[in-house]
Amino acid sequence: MNNIVNTLKKFRFHGAETINLAGALAWNKSDRELAHQLLMTGSFGNTYYATAEANLSLAMSTFHKVALEDPTWFAGALVEARNDGFMRTMPIIGLIILRKYAPDIFKEAFSMIIHTGGDLEDFLTFTRAMGMGFGRAVKSAIKEWIKHNTNEYYAVKYRRQIADAIRITHFEENNPIYDYVVAYRKHIPEEKLIAAYKQYPQISATELVKNLLKEKQYDKASDIIVRYRLDPATIIGSGVPDDPAIWQALMKVxxxxxxxxxxxxxxxxxxxxxxxxxxxxxxxxxxxxxxxxxxxxxxxxxxxxxxxxxxxxxxxxxxxxxxxxxxxxxxxxxxxxLPEIGKLMQNTSWNGRWIVAPDISGSMTAPIGSNIPSYIAGAMAGMIRSIVPSAKIVPWDTEVYEDMVTLKDTPFDVAEKIVTASGGGTFMEEPVRYMIHRKIRADYIVFITDSMEWGEGWLGYWIKYKKIFPDAKAILIRVDPYETNPFPEEAKKQHDIYQIYGWSPTVLKWIETYVLAA
The missing domain is CATH 1.10.220 (Annexin V; domain 1)
Structure with a gap:
């Protein structure tokens, strides 16, 4: 017991509830907040602090809890993650789980999450892998998707995926486009395929281009690709030589x-x-x-x-x-x-004194899925610089690097310096300690981090900073899928702490909505 008390005092984590994945004291978060986080930043692969198995287990258990407790909220979170957070896999997994608890809500959300044939393929694959089966609600939602999304472009681009969906759902409709799609999996009479080619010029043009490429008639093929705006992936998949005319045509579509x-x-x-x-x-x-x-x-x-x-x-x-x-x-x-993205997201003035504190510790260089946190931090810092040119940027790991980024650096320069920095541990308190020591007054301090701190504790230093500058607000942009917080829930209101999850440019809009407009 004495050891625990001493540890609490040493790390300034009074009232801590748990231990984070770096071994330091931390706090839990609600199932709803965790579900939102996982939808915005989650991965089923290995991450710096967690195995793929642990990440999968956490996501599945959390999604089941919130889908059972409040399926309407969960459906909204899925749609937000897909459309504003730009995420795919996690919302699709969540959609499959939602179907178990609220089939009607699942059907309403389906088309808002399943946008492309690639999404549909993942939905079918994950449904099988999870042993969920294809019940009436699922088949009904898929049939509606097929009916409203199978245009001639999708029929070519996602032919295999839609053919699988038609087979699973026994979808039937008297339209030659479906005969063309189904012919990928089974024999269709020649006259039906001819009808599809006649009615849908993109389909016949795609087959014509494949033949022209075999005959090395590159100029004709290039003209048809652009004229009919053919799916480039299908053409490339059929084999394309390094001919500039062909690639220029593909580039334009x-x-x-x-x-x-x-x-x-x-x-x-x-x-x-x-x-x-x-x-x-x-x-x-x-x-x-x-x-x-x-x-x-x-x-x-x-x-x-x-x-x-x-x-x-x-x-x-x-x-x-x-x-x-x-x-x-x-x-x-x-x-x-990069700066244009920042300005595109800006709807109001970002007045006041801004500090941006990107985490450049070693864990920020480890992928989360196909995304690397250090690149995310660099992009976010660069975009904020484009909105607030006077923002001071102070990268940190176990110390602050105050001269790494200057006010002369462009948004891209900022991003590149953060990406190429090679850091050590995650001492979240360091930028706050630095500001206290230098008596730097800021209205908004943005921390871009995976939050797996193991230093003296961010919260204690933030409270100390707030005593000096009581109007300051902390914005934590979390780029990680880890389940703990570096502060308790009640500290958000008590100490002006705002936590935002995500990698998309919409994060900047959320700062305006939840922080600047608060």
Whole structure:
């Protein structure tokens, strides 16, 4: 008992309820808050502090609890995570669990979470893996999705996925487009396929392009790809040579996310050149990325992959980009997007004195799924710099690096410095201690962190800072799926602590809604 008391005093964690995954004292959070967090930042893979099995167990048990207790709230949280948080896997898993407790609410939420054929495929796969089966409510929801989403573009792009869904649900409707889809899995009379080709030009054009590529008639194939706006993934999957005309055509019909992933390939094949750079600049905009639900940190990963492919190869389909002036121009286009995303999210003035304190500890470099927290922290800090140019940015691990980022650094410079920093432990109190010692007054202090502290304790220092500057507000942007908090629930109101989970640019809107408007 004496050891416990001494530990509490030493770490300034008075009233702590549990121990975090780094071994320090911490506090629990409600099931609802934890569910919201997991939907926004969760992963079923290994993370720095937890195994895949532990992450899976935590998510499943939490989702079952909240789906049982309040299915309406849970459905809203799923929709928010999918549409505002830009998350896929966790909302789909949650949707499957929701169906067990509230079939009617499940049906209402289905189309708001299952957007694409890829989403539908994951839903079917996870449902089987979880042993849930396909009951009446599930089949009804899937049939409605098939009916309202199977246009000719989706019929080509997601042919296999929709064919599986039709087979499972026994969906039937007298339309040649479904005959074409089902032909992927079973024999369909030739006359029915001919009817589909006649009625739906994208379907027939896709088959024509495949044949033209085999015959090396690249100019004709390129013209048809653009004219009918064919699905580029289907064409690439059939085999495409490194012909600039073909890749230029494919480039012009790519979605935003795919375009970013193929930039290296497009540069190497000559599809991106002096003539097409203006098109690329107009195509890759903050609005386009937001509409495509692309995480801002992907801009950082892609630009660094082009700049130094030997060290930064995330999200890129090829890593052999030539070191040319074109590559530099593409990187500059990407660099210009980050501040525009920040400004796009801004609806009100961010007045006052701002400090941004990104965590650069070692755990921030370990992936959460396919996302790396240090890149998220870099992107968030860069976007805030674009909104508040005077914001002081103080990266930290076991100490504060006050000279790492200067006011002259652009938003992208800020992000790159944070990404490339190599840190140690997670002492969350360090930026607060630094501000107390330097008598730095701030109205808003943004901590971007995984919160797995193991120093002297963030809360005690924050309370001390509040005694000096009582109007200060702490904003914790949590980029982790871990189940503890570095403060108790009641401290939020008592000490002006706001905690936000997520990686999407909507985090900035939430700061405006929950903090600036409070």
């Amino acid at each position: 790519m979605g935003t996310g795919m375009l970013i992933g193929y930039l290296s390939k497009l540069i190497r094949t000559g599809a991106i050149n002096e003539d097409t750079l203006p098109w690329l600049k107009d195509r890759l905009t903050a609005k386009a990325l937001y509409k495509a639900k692309t995480f801002p940190h992907r801009i950082i990963t892609t630009a660094l992959a082009l700049k130094n492919p030997n060290h930064y190869n995330f999200y890129m389909y090829t890593q052999d980009t030539p070191d040319t002036g074109i590559t530099t121009e593409v990187i500059n286009i990407l660099k210009a997007i």
